[in-house]
Every structure is written in C-alpha cells, then in structure tokens.
Amino acid sequence: KAGVTQTPRYLIKTRGQQVTLSCSPISGHRSVSWYQQTPGQGLQFLFEYFSETQRNKGNFPGRFSGRQFSNSRSEMNVSTLELGDSALYLCASSFRSGETNEQFFGPGTRLTVL
Amino acid sequence: AQSVTQLGSHVSVSEGALVLLRCNYSSSVPPYLFWYVQYPNQGLQLLLKYTTGATLVKGINGFEAEFKKSETSFHLTKPSAHMSDAAEYFCAVSDPYSSASKIIFGSGTRLSIRP
Numbered sequence: 001k002a003g004v005t006q007t008p009r010y011l012i013k014t015r016g017q018q019v020t021l022s023c024s025p026i027s028g029h030r031s032v033s034w035y036q037q038t039p040g041q042g043l044q045f046l047f048e049y050f051s052e053t054q055r056n057k058g059n060f061p062g063r064f065s066g067r068q069f070s071n072s073r074s075e076m077n078v079s080t081l082e083l084g085d086s087a088l089y090l091c092a093s094s095f096r097s098g099e100t101n102e103q104f105f106g107p108g109t110r111l112t113v114l
Numbered sequence: 115a116q117s118v119t120q121l122g123s124h125v126s127v128s129e130g131a132l133v134l135l136r137c138n139y140s141s142s143v144p145p146y147l148f149w150y151v152q153y154p155n156q157g158l159q160l161l162l163k164y165t166t167g168a169t170l171v172k173g174i175n176g177f178e179a180e181f182k183k184s185e186t187s188f189h190l191t192k193p194s195a196h197m198s199d200a201a202e203y204f205c206a207v208s209d210p211y212s213s214a215s216k217i218i219f220g221s222g223t224r225l226s227i228r229p
Contacts, residue, residue, distance in 0.1 A: 033215045033216070033217075035217075042219060042220075042221045043204065043219035043222075045217065045218075048214055050215075055214055055215075056215070058216075090157055092215070092217075094215055097213055097215055098214060100146055100148075100208035100210075100216070101208075101210070103217070105150075105157045105158040105160075107156060107157040108157045
C-alpha cells in the first residue's frame with residue numbers, strides 16, 4: 001500500500017508569488033490535514049479536509065487556502081508569498097476525520113521564498 | 115485546550131547510554147499521546163502512541179514511553195542509544211473525542227549521539 005505522497009518535494013518562489021502544493025492520501029483515506037513546520041513556530045496545524053469539505057482550520061491568514069477533490073487528493077494554496085512562509089509543509093491522511101491515532105504523514109514539501 | 119511541553123531542546127548522550135526525552139502535556143480530556151521522529155529533510159515517522167489500556171507503550175527501534183496521568187507526562191526512553199537514533203523527536207497530543215484530525219505538537223528535542 002503506497003504511503004502519503006506530496007508533490008513537489010522542493011519549491012523555490014519569490015515574494016508576492018503564489019504557490020500550490022499537492023497531497024495524495026493513502027488509498028481509501030478520506031481525511032487530509034496540512035501542517036506548517038518552521039524553526040521559529042514549530043509544527044502548526046493549518047487545516048483539514050474531509051469529503052471535499054474543510055472540517056477544521058488553524059490560526060493562519062486567509063492567504064492560506066486549500067481544497068479537496070472527489071478522489072480525496074488535496075491541494076494547498078498560498079497567495080502573495082512572504083519570506084516567513086518558507087517552511088516544510090506536511091500533509092497527513094486518515095480514513096475518517098478525527099482519527100489522529102491512525103494518521104500517516106507524507107514526506108513534506110520544502111518551500112523556500114526568496 | 116491542549117498543549118505539550120518538551121523539556122530540553124537538545125539532548126546529547128553517548129552511544130550505548132540511556133536515552134530519556136521528557137514530555138509533559140495538558141489536556142481537559144483523556145488524551146491520545148504520540149512520539150514522532152524526524153530525520154533531516156524527511157517527514158514525520160510515528161514511533162509510538164498511547165490511546166487506551168496499558169500505560170507502558172512499546173514502539174519501533176527499541177523506544178518505549180509510559181503514560182503517567184498523575185504526572186501528566188509521557189517520557190520517551192531507550193535503554194541503549196545507537197548512532198542512528200540521532201534525529202529530532204516530537205511529542206504530540208490530540209483529543210480523541212474531537213471530530214477533527216488535529217494534532218498539537220511540542221517544540222521538539224534534537225537528540226545527538228556521541229561516539
């Protein structure tokens with residue numbers, strides 16, 4: 001069974017641009033959660049999608065958004081990039097929403113904003 | 115609200131020595147507790163988790179942790195450190211009664227192994 005996959009693995013953008021990251025969950029999993037990891041703030045929850053609906057949202061500005069498709073793949077978008085958005089973005093999947101005890105993480109996308 | 119405190123941002127031990135990484139949590143409900151490991155430029159790998167039942171939890175790579183409700187602690191131990199254990203370790207907590215898949219992470223402890 002394939003694990004959680006994230007594309008691309010590395011990305012370099014400049015301030016003001018926008019970026020889209022992709023996450024494909026484990027087959028059969030319908031919940032996808034996104035996390036941001038930075039040296040200063042650590043690992044912080046961004047949002048969760050389940051059955052194409054946003055279920056929960058962390059404390060991030062509206063520049064951060066996401067969506068989920070009918071095949072459970074999820075995308076995360078950041079508009080008007082700032083230097084502080086440089087981070088490792090991790091996604092995690094589970095079969096149902098709320099199943100943190102059966103949640104699996106992907107390898108992450110390393111975003112660098114210049 | 116839930117929170118996690120990891121004591122010590124950096125721990126250094128000799129190869130073969132005991133590894134002890136400390137974690138205290140705060141939760142208004144009986145929590146799920148986790149330890150994750152992250153190697154450089156990689157994602158998070160689950161080492162072990164406590165959900166219910168036995169308070170001593172065994173994980174991968176010889177690690178174990180004990181849930182102590184009275185001390186609100188979930189410290190991670192390994193009897194004998196290997197060079198390959200050098201990594202960042204994260205303690206985490208979640209609410210098992212929540213319908214949301216949200217995990218609260220500690221700030222991490224970087225483990226170094228001296229030859």
